[in-house]
Each structure stands twice: as C-alpha cells, then as structure tokens.
Amino acid sequence: MTTAASVCASGLVKRFGELRAVDGIDLEVRQGEIFGVLGPNGAGKTTTLRMLATLLPIDAGQARVFGVDVAREPHRVRQLVGVTGQYASVDEDLTATENLWLFGRLQGLRSADARTTAAGLLAQFGLEDAANKPLSQFSGGMRRRLDLAASLITRPPLIFLDEPTTGLDPRTRGQMWDTIRGLVAEGCTIMLTTQYLDEADQLADRIAVIDHGRKVAEGTPDELKTSIGNSALQLQLAEGADQDLAGQVVRRLAGREPVMSPESGRMTVPLDTADGAADVLIALRQAGLTISSVSVSKPTLDEVFLALTGHDTGDAVQSDESSRDELFMEAR
C-alpha cells in the first residue's frame, strides 16, 4: 500500500473558451512525498490543482486520488484531501477559532470536539494568542498558517498547497517549509505549486515543470538541475556575428544544446561547472566570433524555462493580488 499513488492523473485537459489552460497533463504523486508543480504564471499549475481537488470540472482525461475517481466520486475525494489556496480561504468576518470550529462542524465533528481540535491546531500553528482576534488584524503569514490549519482538521492524507509561500517574507517562508516537512513526517502526501525554483529545490522530492498547460519535464531537483547544468554562461554576441556558427562551436565543446534568442543575439550555455566558461570563450574567439558581454550565474527559474521550453517565464515573481486575479481568470 505504501507504494500506491496518492494522485494518478492521465491526459488532464481544461479549456476556458479557446484557451487550453491544461493541455494533457499526466502526473503521478507517490504516497508520503512532496510533489512540486513548478511553472510560470498562467502555466496551468493552479488549474491542474483545482481539477484534482474537485474545484473545477475535468474536461478530458482521468484523475484518481488514492484510487478514487475525481470526476465520478468527488464527494469521497473531498474527504481525502485538504486544500489551501494562494489567498486565504477563511472567513474574514469570523475569528480564527470560529473559522476552525465552523469547518470542524461542517465535517461532522461534535461542537465540543470541534472546539478542542480548533484549540489544538491554533496552538500547533502558534496562533493561540490571536485565537479570538478578528482576521483583519492578522498578518499575511498568520493567515496562511490559519488557512493551512483549516485544511488539517480531519487529518486528510493528501494536502494540496497552491503557492503556499507566495508573498511571504523569507523568515515566514522558512517556517511554512518546516510545517510542510512536519506534515510529511506524519505520513501526509503534499502536492504543491510554486513559481520559485529554490522552494521546489528545498522542499520537493520530485518536481513536474509545467508550461502552457503541458508538462515539459519531471524528476528530482537534482535530475532537473543536471539537465540544465549547474551554471549558466550567458553571452551577448556582437552585432553581425554568425549565430549558427556560435551554436555549432558550443555544441561541439560543451556537448549541450545552447539556448539561443536570435533577435537579441543572446545565447545561454548550460555548464557543469563555472570553470567550463573559459573553454567556451576561448573556442568562440578561435572561431573568430566577437562577444559584447559575458556573465556566469547559477541557473535561475528563468533559465530552467529557457532551457526546457525555449522561452522565458515573463514575470516570475509577482504580488499576491495579481495571483488572485489570475486565479479568478482561470476559474471563470
């Protein structure tokens, strides 16, 4: 049983009018792992998650959660999953205790049990001092924690986290990561979406990279990083330089496909170590190619995308507010 899949999805499709927001995604999340879905804005991460969590109808394909069909038996799936959204899905007009009590009651707990569970969760998430304060006095991090606490009332074995740390400061983000690891230690399976490579790197056992509604790569963080190199050499070729020739030189030397953007004359070369940069530069000079600027850096999310998809991510980092707008757009 321990090896069975928590989530098994094949050929998932979601259309919004003409747009295929999710365009045939296959996923398998193993029990007890943290599975990261990495992608830029509008890639279809949230939509995928919402379909698996029964919040959006599945247009095509099939999904099972612990063997239960999501489309056919949504009510049973809802008993197995907890969902924490990008923005707090708690009631602003109620206090923290009242929120948790209500969600407990709705899931069949007796009033006294719901109260005990609420108090326990608030203590566990360090919110007991704020238990009876109105939510308007809560910080972003406190809201996130309350939101996560609300997903844990019935101790579901699978938890969906939609961008759990977007908009949080680094310290609060670290605390959220600890909490997530703690849940896995108890036997929970976590499926989370993120736009941050370092978050996926820190947390996830395995990552699926999604772009334009399709899965473009999947593997452990190490596997993904190796596939794009540990460092990236960025070159700006001088005007009129032969880009095809430059590509050939790099391919021969580094044994990897460079990522070209022909309009700007830019080229990104994945490298195993930063030392390799010198060899590439020498080879280019020997081939008579002029370079106007050079930099070496660790691969960023942008470069993962550039390497995997051939285009960049657009704006990888953005505010909570626009995430919310995006969510609504996707949902409509």
Next chain:
Amino acid sequence: MSAVTARQAPEGVRARMPIVDPATAVARTRPHTSLAETSSQTFSMAWRALKKMRRNPEQFFDVTIQPLLFTAMFAYIFGGAISGNVTSYLPLLIPGIVAQTVLTTCMATGVQLREDMDKGVFDRFKSLPIARIAPLAGPMVADLVRYLIAAGLTFVMGVVIGYRPGGGAPGVLGAILLAIFTGWALAWIFTFIGTIARNARSVQGISMLILFPLTFLSNAFVPVRTLPAALAAFVKVNPVSHLVSAARDLANHGVISGEVGWTVLAGLAVIVIFAPLSVYSYKRHI
C-alpha cells in the same frame, strides 16, 4: 507577531499528532451526505450567517428602516386619497407593506450570496465534503430572522399610527408566519440569480426588475377594482397579491382563507423549481 510565530516547530507537530494512514482514510469515506448531515451543515452555515449579521449591523438597515419609513410614508401620502383617511387605509396598507418589505429582504439574500461567493472562503466550502445545498440554504435560514424583524416591525409601526388589527394577536402572528414562509420561498429565486449573475451589482439590477412589477402590480397598495382590466388580470395571478389578501384576511378578520392555500402552493412551487436550479448553478459556477 514574533512571539507568536516562534513557537511553531516541526518537532511539536510530530509529537502531538497521530500518524496519517491513507488506507484507513479511504476505507472511511462515504459516497454521499445523509439528510441528517445536510441539515446539520445547513445549520452550521446559518450560524456563520448570523455571526456575520451581528458583526455587520448595517445589514439590518433595510429590515428596520424600510418598514418604519414606508408604513408612515404610504399611510400619510395615500391614506386620504385611497380610503378617505389614514386610519381606514391602514387595514389595506399594512399587509401590503409586510409583503413588500419581505420581498425586498429576499433581494438582499441574493446580493449577499453573490458577494459571499466571490470571497476565498467559498473555495473552502466547495472543497469540503459537504452537501452542495448547505452554503446556499444556510444564509437563507439565518434570513428568517430578517423576515421576522421586517414583518414584525411593520405591524408595530402600523399599531403606533392607529392600526387596530381585527384578527387580534393570533391573526397578526399568522400573517407574519405566512409572510416569513413566502419570503423564504421567494428568496430561492434571488438565490438562483445570485448564482448565475456575474457580480453583486448585476444581482441587484436583475432583482429590481423582478421585484418592482411583483410588488407594485399587486393589490398591496391599491384596491384591484381601481385598475384597468389588463393590469387587474395580472394582479389577480400575482403570488404577492395572494400573500397580501391572505395576510389581510388573517390580520384584519382572523380568518384562514383559501388565499393562504394559494400562497403556500405558490411558495412551494418556487422552492421546487428554484432550489434545484440554484444548487445546479452553484456547482457549475465557481
């Protein structure tokens, strides 16, 4: 904030919580919500709505100010013209105002539902294993309080300006109960509009279009015999007219007339049609 967050640690999490076992969890799942669960969930949702009402007292403006203002205004403006004097207009007017205020309250049900549905918490409600009707019916149960205030205050105001209901306390109580039931039934129409409209503003707009003909093209404020034939025909089939007539018979004469039956029948018909439509639309919409 710092003191609060410092306590959170994964070690604590591990120590306090039982280990999660998926196989047991799957075995425990049930395919449907039972009727008992559905009603319990509806009452939990009603509790939430009542809490929100208490924290936002401005929600009571329409059910308090409107009955007071409209009763006095209509009585003194139309009383002389329609019935010769204010006192003899009141038996005609008060049940009409009751119907009107209850209907206006219905409209607020739809508008508030739409506003609520746009909030993040509705995502949580949708992700929970609860009956789909509970988030819709819960606020409507809480709204019974609002109908009671609206209908009760109208009678109180009427008595203050000289209305002496012939049906006595039982008659008035009957009229209030009937108005509350009708209001609750008709509210399903506005709940349905709440689930299909794009935003709260458009709910308000659409609801107004329904509300105005329904209240004013009835016998609520003027005797039907003063109306042209075509209009009178509509007024006679309008469910609001039945409510008004039934409430008049109850409050003024203490009589349970056939109009009560028609009113209840119309209310049940609205529920049977619009409750399933609302649930269906809610499931699809968000």
